[in-house]
Amino acid sequence: MPYSNTVIDPNPMLVAENLTKSFTSGQLSTRVLDDLSVEIGAGALTLISGPSGCGKSTLLSILSGLQAPDHGRVLALSESLQAMDAKRVEAFRLHHTGFVFQGFNLFPALTAREQVQLPLQYMRLSAQEITRRADEALAEMGMAHRQHLRPAALSGGEKQRVAIARALAKAPALLFADEPTSALDAANGQIVIDLLHRIARNHGTTVLCVSHDPRLISHADRVLTMEDGRILDDSDRGAR
Amino acid sequence: MMVSLARKTLLHEWRRFLPAMLAVSFATLLQLLQAALVLGIFGGAAVYVSDSNADLWVGYPGTQSVDQGRPIDGDIASLLEMNPQIESVEPFYLLDGDWRGGHGTGGVSVFVSGVSTRPGAMMFARVLTPALRARLAYPESVIVDPADLNKLGVQVGDTASVNGHLVRVVGTARGLRALGGADIVTSLQTARMLDPAPSDSGGPTYLVARLRHPAAASSVVADINGHSGFGRYQAWTAPAFARLSVLFWLFNTGAGAGVLFLAVIVFVVGAIITSQALMAAVAASVNEYATLNALGVGKRSLRWVVLEQAFWVGACGVVLASVLAALLIWLAHSNNVPVAMQPSVAAACLGLVMALVAVSGLMAMRSMQRADPATLLR
Ligand SMILES: Nc1ncnc2c1ncn2[C@@H]1O[C@H](COP(=O)(O)OP(=O)(O)OP(=O)(O)O)[C@@H](O)[C@H]1O
Numbered sequence: 001m002p003y004s005n006t007v008i009d010p011n012p013m014l015v016a017e018n019l020t021k022s023f024t025s026g027q028l029s030t031r032v033l034d035d036l037s038v039e040i041g042a043g044a045l046t047l048i049s050g051p052s053g054c055g056k057s058t059l060l061s062i063l064s065g066l067q068a069p070d071h072g073r074v075l076a077l078s079e080s081l082q083a084m085d086a087k088r089v090e091a092f093r094l095h096h097t098g099f100v101f102q103g104f105n106l107f108p109a110l111t112a113r114e115q116v117q118l119p120l121q122y123m124r125l126s127a128q129e130i131t132r133r134a135d136e137a138l139a140e141m142g143m144a145h146r147q148h149l150r151p152a153a154l155s156g157g158e159k160q161r162v163a164i165a166r167a168l169a170k171a172p173a174l175l176f177a178d179e180p181t182s183a184l185d186a187a188n189g190q191i192v193i194d195l196l197h198r199i200a201r202n203h204g205t206t207v208l209c210v211s212h213d214p215r216l217i218s219h220a221d222r223v224l225t226m227e228d229g230r231i232l233d234d235s236d237r238g239a240r
Numbered sequence: 241m242m243v244s245l246a247r248k249t250l251l252h253e254w255r256r257f258l259p260a261m262l263a264v265s266f267a268t269l270l271q272l273l274q275a276a277l278v279l280g281i282f283g284g285a286a287v288y289v290s291d292s293n294a295d296l297w298v299g300y301p302g303t304q305s306v307d308q309g310r311p312i313d314g315d316i317a318s319l320l321e322m323n324p325q326i327e328s329v330e331p332f333y334l335l336d337g338d339w340r341g342g343h344g345t346g347g348v349s350v351f352v353s354g355v356s357t358r359p360g361a362m363m364f365a366r367v368l369t370p371a372l373r374a375r376l377a378y379p380e381s382v383i384v385d386p387a388d389l390n391k392l393g394v395q396v397g398d399t400a401s402v403n404g405h406l407v408r409v410v411g412t413a414r415g416l417r418a419l420g421g422a423d424i425v426t427s428l429q430t431a432r433m434l435d436p437a438p439s440d441s442g443g444p445t446y447l448v449a450r451l452r453h454p455a456a457a458s459s460v461v462a463d464i465n466g467h468s469g470f471g472r473y474q475a476w477t478a479p480a481f482a483r484l485s486v487l488f489w490l491f492n493t494g495a496g497a498g499v500l501f502l503a504v505i506v507f508v509v510g511a512i513i514t515s516q517a518l519m520a521a522v523a524a525s526v527n528e529y530a531t532l533n534a535l536g537v538g539k540r541s542l543r544w545v546v547l548e549q550a551f552w553v554g555a556c557g558v559v560l561a562s563v564l565a566a567l568l569i570w571l572a573h574s575n576n577v578p579v580a581m582q583p584s585v586a587a588a589c590l591g592l593v594m595a596l597v598a599v600s601g602l603m604a605m606r607s608m609q610r611a612d613p614a615t616l617l618r
């Protein structure tokens with residue numbers, strides 16, 4: 001067996017079955033994901049690591065419904081993403097997923113508080129509920145005192161914490177992060193990975209994080225090591 | 241308390257939207273000023289109607305513009321007087337004249353208006369003071385627009401000749417300028433004397449009438465046009481006849497086509513500039529929009545943001561341009577430049593510009609296609 005799944009989760013939040021994905025550029029076709037299967041459980045921070053170009057980001061985007069695989073399927077919260085049309089996938093993302101990206105992608109015109117409130121407005125929540133959730137998420141990220149500042153007035157680490165608050169306020173079951181620390185210095189990277197870990201613990205969220213930063217490995221509950229479109233190694237620390 | 245991404249972005253990054261707003265302003269200003277000039281210049285075709293306070297005009301059937309009138313039977317006046325709705329009737333003579341002033345101006349073709357000199361007469365009631373009108377009672381007296389004095393080569397008090405007959409300029413009144421040529425106003429008697437080829441009947445060119453209830457003008461017109469047997473004539477309400485005259489000149493001279501042409505150019509150029517600026521604004525935040533889409537905010541909602549931005553850009557541009565246009569039109573008016581504006585025409589111009597804005601918004605919406613969240617994962 002190329003890898004051993006040491007945890008048998010009776011009810012995995014995220015299941016990938018035989019995912020295959022190729023990209024063609026010109027005559028050349030490269031297989032980025034090669035018959036990859038994996039199960040990811042709730043309440044833990046799972047880290048995907050591996051060399052550059054091995055398909056980590058591609059896997060994350062397929063697992064989160066941003067891209068479709070060529071073959072195979074994804075079961076997210078026991079629902080098959082491949083069975084949904086584009087609209088339903090969008091609705092699924094709205095209600096169940098949060099994202100954190102390498103670039104913070106905050107609107108320059110909005111204050112930290114407004115950045116967090118904005119996606120909530122599309123979830124048909126009451127005004128009080130929006131305010132409550134936004135303020136709670138910002139407080140949890142330690143950004144309550146900076147909530148009236150625009151991105152231009154925030155440091156990199158603060159911006160990423162606002163971006164995490166924006167994802168967290170939706171109370172998603174699944175939280176995806178692609179290289180959330182690579183634009184940050186070591187200290188801020190530590191803070192961010194700690195926060196992601198705490199979200200997994202305290203909210204029971206399934207946090208899936210892609211990074212090639214080896215310093216993050218010690219913070220993860222489980223580390224999947226990828227190479228050439230496959231998972232080479234799966235180490236579960238059982239730290240839950 | 242809802243966060244409006246469109247408005248916040250507009251306020252915060254107003255510099256980015258400034259070109260679009262200026263483009264909209266410029267388009268609005270051009271359309272409004274063009275319309276004001278056209279209305280002002282071609283409104284000259286209807287000075288006889290718009291400077292008078294008659295409710296009803298009766299003239300030769302099929303007349304396409306006031307200046308194209310032909311003599312009608314003077315007996316029609318008695319038909320009009322029989323109508324209980326009509327308060328008073330007054331004849332109006334309009335004929336061509338060849339003016340010879342002093343000072344080597346050569347011949348100038350003029351329109352000679354023969355009007356009643358009775359106090360309270362309807363013709364040119366809006367430009368002739370009672371005293372001025374009374375002066376016309378002296379034979380061979382004429383009144384001209386002060387702006388035409390140079391062209392006619394005279395001063396007040398000078399004599400000149402029209403169609404070979406002697407006339408004397410007894411005063412000036414602003415607002416008599418006609419399209420091509422000059423208007424001179426005189427009494428009914430003098431006008432008949434100046435007519436080089438008096439028609440057999442000696443009838444007036446028009447009969448104008450005042451109604452007891454001006455609001456009933458359309459039904460009285462229908463009533464009068466329904467009669468027959470009193471000779472050939474046609475009746476119009478004053479506004480309808482004025483509009484008929486303006487439109488005749490607008491399209492007869494090709495100016496109408498020019499106006500439409502310029503309007504289309506302004507529309508297209510304005511739409512291109514505005515949509516480009518909106519697209520640039522989307523492009524600048526494409527990653528942020530893609531992030532919202534990743535978080536499940538639908539593409540449709542995101543496109544609305546662009547449309548809302550377009551709307552605000554348009555609204556600001558239109559307001560700015562309207563203020564400027566009002567100022568410029570007032571300035572032109574006080575400098576004798578022929579300009580005029582009507583609420584309906586102004587509304588049409590603004591409507592056209594908002595259509596431009598809507599088209600730009602729809603074009604710019606397509607750039608939201610590039611906000612693909614998969615590109616954020618690399
Ligand atoms: N849209 C695309 N079109 C063509 N090729 C692509 C596309 N997306 C990814 N690839 C290719 O797929 C391979 C894997 O890309 P991926 O982004 O998943 O790598 P990664 O593991 O995240 O690398 P890194 O650590 O550098 O971010 C790369 O060789 C990349 O060039």
Ligand SMILES: [Mg+2]
Binds near residue numbers: 056058178617618
């Ligand atoms: Mg990557």
